Amino acid sequence: MRLAGAALNQTPIDWHNNLRNICEAIQQAKDAQVELLCLPELCLTGYGCEDLFLHDWLSETALEKLQQVRRCCTEPNMVVCVGLPVRLNGRTYNTACVIRNQEILGFAAKQFLANDGVHYEPRFFNSWIAGTTATVEFGEEQWPIGDLTFEHLGVTFGFEICEDAWRPAEDRPAPRLTARGVQLIVNPSASHFAMSKTDVRYQLVLKASRDYQVTYLYANLLGNEAGRITYDGEILIARNGELLKRNQLLSYKDVDLEYADVDFQQEPLVTEDIVPLPVPDEYRELNQALSLALFDYLRKARSKGFVLSLSGGADSCMCAVGVAELVRLGVLELGAEDFMRKAGCFSEEDIQHVTVHAALPASANGAEVVTDAGNRAQVVTDEDLQAGPTDANLTLNQQLTRRLLTCAYQGTVNSSDDTYLSAKELADNVGAVFFNWGIDEEVKGYTGKIEHALGRELTWKTDDLALQNIQARVRAPSIWLLANVLNSLLITTSNRSEAAVGYCTMDGDTAGSISPIAGVDKAFVKQWLVWAEKELDYPGLRRVNSLAPTAELRPLEDKQTDERDLMPYPLLNRIERLAFYERLSPKQVLSRLREEMPDTDRGQLKTYVQRFYTLWSRNQWKRERYAPSFHLDDYNLDPRSWLRFPILSGGFGQELQDLA
Numbered sequence: 164m165r166l167a168g169a170a171l172n173q174t175p176i177d178w179h180n181n182l183r184n185i186c187e188a189i190q191q192a193k194d195a196q197v198e199l200l201c202l203p204e205l206c207l208t209g210y211g212c213e214d215l216f217l218h219d220w221l222s223e224t225a226l227e228k229l230q231q232v233r234r235c236c237t238e239p240n241m242v243v244c245v246g247l248p249v250r251l252n253g254r255t256y257n258t259a260c261v262i263r264n265q266e267i268l269g270f271a272a273k274q275f276l277a278n279d280g281v282h283y284e285p286r287f288f289n290s291w292i293a294g295t296t297a298t299v300e301f302g303e304e305q306w307p308i309g310d311l312t313f314e315h316l317g318v319t320f321g322f323e324i325c326e327d328a329w330r331p332a333e334d335r336p337a338p339r340l341t342a343r344g345v346q347l348i349v350n351p352s353a354s355h356f357a358m359s360k361t362d363v364r365y366q367l368v369l370k371a372s373r374d375y376q377v378t379y380l381y382a383n384l385l386g387n388e389a390g391r392i393t394y395d396g397e398i399l400i401a402r403n404g405e406l407l408k409r410n411q412l413l414s415y416k417d418v419d420l421e422y423a424d425v426d427f428q429q430e431p432l433v434t435e436d437i438v439p440l441p442v443p444d445e446y447r448e449l450n451q452a453l454s455l456a457l458f459d460y461l462r463k464a465r466s467k468g469f470v471l472s473l474s475g476g477a478d479s480c481m482c483a484v485g486v487a488e489l490v491r492l493g494v495l496e497l498g499a500e501d502f503m504r505k506a507g508c509f510s511e512e513d514i515q516h517v518t519v520h521a522a523l524p525a526s527a528n529g530a531e532v533v534t535d536a537g538n539r540a541q542v543v544t545d546e547d548l549q550a551g552p553t554d555a556n557l558t559l560n561q562q563l564t565r566r567l568l569t570c571a572y573q574g575t576v577n578s579s580d581d582t583y584l585s586a587k588e589l590a591d592n593v594g595a596v597f598f599n600w601g602i603d604e605e606v607k608g609y610t611g612k613i614e615h616a617l618g619r620e621l622t623w624k625t626d627d628l629a630l631q632n633i634q635a636r637v638r639a640p641s642i643w644l645l646a647n648v649l650n651s652l653l654i655t656t657s658n659r660s661e662a663a664v665g666y667c668t669m670d671g672d673t674a675g676s677i678s679p680i681a682g683v684d685k686a687f688v689k690q691w692l693v694w695a696e697k698e699l700d701y702p703g704l705r706r707v708n709s710l711a712p713t714a715e716l717r718p719l720e721d722k723q724t725d726e727r728d729l730m731p732y733p734l735l736n737r738i739e740r741l742a743f744y745e746r747l748s749p750k751q752v753l754s755r756l757r758e759e760m761p762d763t764d765r766g767q768l769k770t771y772v773q774r775f776y777t778l779w780s781r782n783q784w785k786r787e788r789y790a791p792s793f794h795l796d797d798y799n800l801d802p803r804s805w806l807r808f809p810i811l812s813g814g815f816g817q818e819l820q821d822l823a
């Protein structure tokens with residue numbers, strides 16, 4: 164039997180997009196003579212519909228749209244499994260509908276709901292009770308729903324829907340299914356991306372196929388579906404512990420279909436030792452996920468591009484590279500023309516202009532073709548090409564980045580030449596539009612007003628934080644204005660370490676509508692930039708990679724650095740991880756640190772732990788106010804996705820006092 168999984172880039176309640184992708188996958192499956200096709204979890208409505216799953220109309224519309232999917236399923240020999248919510252007696256179930264030759268055979272329902280990390284399924288869905296079935300009615304028709312198995316071309320199959328497979332052996336459906344004679348387990352998933360998670364999923368699928376001696380077919384969603392969470396579109400087909408198919412993750416395509424053939428007449432030996440996956444390259448994974456997430460966000464928000472306040476520091480530089488990589492990877496996979504069309508923000512004239520130039524061979528236009536890692540697709544240098552004035556001497560990727568990314572350096576008397584040059588060199592390297600303006604006048608305007616009102620001078624001695632914050636805040640209005648004028652999304656550059664301790668000015672450097680790296684810790688940001696300079700070939704990162712992170716908000720002679728204000732970043736990350744990922748108490752965190760760092764002064768470690776928890780508690784309100792952020796690491800601090808904490812609390816007063 165030819166089995167296929169298709170990863171789909173869906174959007175909540177974008178019926179047109181979702182149906183088009185589903186029907187396209189079915190068409191591709193027909194063309195490839197696939198006999199059983201698995202589509203991802205809840206792909207008809209989108210997985211991220213949130214409280215809409217509690218609305219009757221959503222499931223009613225999904226059932227209506229299902230009739231359109233049904234009409235695409237015209238092959239007598241092909242089964243299609245499509246995910247949608249079904250509402251019965253005021254309860255919503257998360258199901259996979261099985262269709263063959265326009266006939267609905269039934270709805271398999273999810274038994275275990277994902278309720279950890281970024282998943283809140285029990286808020287929307289009810290678990291299906293194993294061993295039970297019921298009936299779905301639609302017009303004159305009735306279909307079975309529940310704990311079902313199916314038969315197709317002599318093969319018996321059943322379902323684990325995403326989280327079902329992540330439960331222990333004594334709970335998960337797999338052993339009960341195999342006891343009922345199932346030879347094939349189909350798993351439609353919506354499994355969020357996190358660095359290295361592919362390894363976990365691979366082990367899960369391979370081991371299930373080995374332990375239950377079945378064929379296992381797994382298909383995940385693809386892309387930034389609803390704003391925060393990205394899916395990597397993983398497809399896995401395995402049999403008796405052996406991998407038959409695994410695809411390239413994080414595709415820019417809407418539909419990524421892969422298939423493999425399984426001869427169910429033969430029973431191959433069981434592979435006891437699972438061949439391990441090569442260790443995932445987290446820097447590369449992060450790059451792909453970040454850039455795809457930005458691309459999908461841009462087009463799904465129907466925006467024209469991005470605006471970025473580029474300080475030349477690590478965070479803003481990483482965001483700039485994220486946009487440049489969105490272009491590079493998108494063009495690499497789709498080609499310039501399809502990339503531009505899919506982005507949805509380029510005019511037909513511009514598409515023609517850019518792609519005609521890109522298509523010209525080097526010899527025809529004097530262009531220099533550079534064959535490096537792919538950062539420079541092609542360098543057009545011939546001025547006679549009548550390219551727009553801004554396009555001369557830019558590579559294709561730079562030309563496109565220039566259309567999507569506008570940056571501004573906004574210096575003060577406290578800014579250094581180093582950061583200015585770092586910002587300028589990176590902007591030039593990626594091709595972004597770059598402005599440079601000062602903000603001292605505005606700062607003076609505001610401080611002067613308050614000095615007049617209070618009848619005294621504001622000084623660094625008496626008003627340190629206030630004088631820092633006004634600089635960060637004064638950068639916000641002009642960059643917002645630019646974003647509005649350009650119909651662009653304003654990127655805010657907060658990282659996870661800064662979010663942990665509120666090391667940011669609210670309505671200042673947090674201003675923006677999208678916060679791409681708020682889930683990534685600062686130590687990782689810095690390592691990633693070193694990797695990107697070399698591996699992705701961005702020489703414009705050379706300067707930032709030689710700088711210590713600094714807010715540049717105090718006078719230069721103060722030599723302000725983040726780590727002097729706070730503590731070393733690796734230590735901050737360690738405390739954060741122990742405290743909120745491993746969920747230890749302050750006392751346990753301190754004793755763990757003392758074990759791990761016996762050479763560090765015990766009193767100093769205690770001060771850092773106290774500082775961390777004090778700043779953490781004081782700044783929950785800031786975490787509540789960050790712009791939507793991407794989930795990229797295995798956890799994050801976003802109260803709307805991974806981590807909840809009270810805005811007002813005792814702030815660990817007792818616990819910190821008790822530290823020895």
Ligand SMILES: Nc1ncnc2c1ncn2[C@@H]1O[C@H](COP(=O)(O)OP(=O)(O)OC[C@H]2O[C@@H]([n+]3cccc(C(=O)O)c3)[C@H](O)[C@@H]2O)[C@@H](O)[C@H]1O
Nearest residue numbers: 628631632635665666667668669672713714715781784810
């Ligand atoms: N629970 C709560 N709910 C609501 N508001 C609360 C609050 N607790 C304090 N507040 C209010 O918060 C305000 C203070 O917050 P905010 O004005 O944001 O500023 P604040 O947190 O006082 O200071 C900002 C910190 O971030 C650092 N920073 C700023 C900008 C850029 C960078 C950089 O790395 O580039 C670093 C800066 O060095 C400083 O340490 C006060 O008005 C206070 O009343």
Ligand SMILES: Nc1ncnc2c1ncn2[C@@H]1O[C@H](COP(=O)(O)OP(=O)(O)OP(=O)(O)O)[C@@H](O)[C@H]1O
Nearest residue numbers: 472473474476477478479572573656672712713714
């Ligand atoms: N001189 C500046 N010009 C433009 N934007 C700035 C400037 N200084 C700060 N910003 C904005 O404020 C943000 C926060 O500054 P922060 O210092 O936390 O990050 P960074 O400068 O990117 O990195 P690092 O902390 O490693 O120096 C910057 O990312 C940038 O968006």
Ligand SMILES: NC(=O)CC[C@H](N)C(=O)O
Nearest residue numbers: 277325326329353354355
């Ligand atoms: N949609 C789901 O059930 C996802 C849950 C599962 N733990 C995962 O992360 O893949």
